[in-house]
Amino acid sequence: MLPIKELRKKLLAQRRELFHAVAQIEDELLWLETDVESEMVERAQDETFIRLLARLDDRQKAEIEEIDRAFVRIESGDYGRCEVCKKPIPLARLEALPAAAACLPCAQAREKTST
Template identity: 40%
Template sequence: MPVDDLVEDYRPTDDEPFMNARQREYFRRKLHTWKDDILRESRGTLDSLQEESQNHPDMADRASSESDRALELRTRDRQRKLISKIDAALKRIDDGTYGYCEETGDPIGLARLDARPIATLSLEAQEMHERRERVYRDE
């Protein structure tokens, strides 16, 4: 689909065929933008961590700096995992399975995909999955 065909303020609706070319392009752009934002933040974090690697003479300052650094590294690790989920979603767009529940094969709602474009389960399947997790966790 030519890029010019996708208007900037386009939002997928239930009035059009599910996962038509326009919707796929909308979600592809949304995922790429999200990934680019994460990568840009990561580069900024790496730069600041390298600048921050100075030795603090005060123990409290050093402890605070180490705590901040550990938190930042955990955040980056979560974002690294998120990037792999974004890449998987982009691959599903390419192979035609994007937007369909991995468990039921039913379409995932457009509102859910717009809010969480890496979703792999329909809302109903996700709720059932969470109920099962809760039951097993409580045993």
């Protein structure tokens, strides 16, 4: 069994950190301190969220998207399974990279073909 709760916490922390990096004014920082977890979906329409999102660069945006896809997989029960070969992703990899959607060999193979 995967420690989903722990991994979920890591994902949330990563997501928050990314937004923290671009938060500048007080109400944006306050917004980040409130519980994002329970209201994530509604918050996607939030003015502050949209403002923060606009300041992220492409790499940061891609990271947020990866994290959000990981949340979707947690909800659907697919989390921790490689999206390429469908085998379980080793826990050590998930702990180092909780948003990983593929096992290391598959991720490396994909990198090779895309470059």
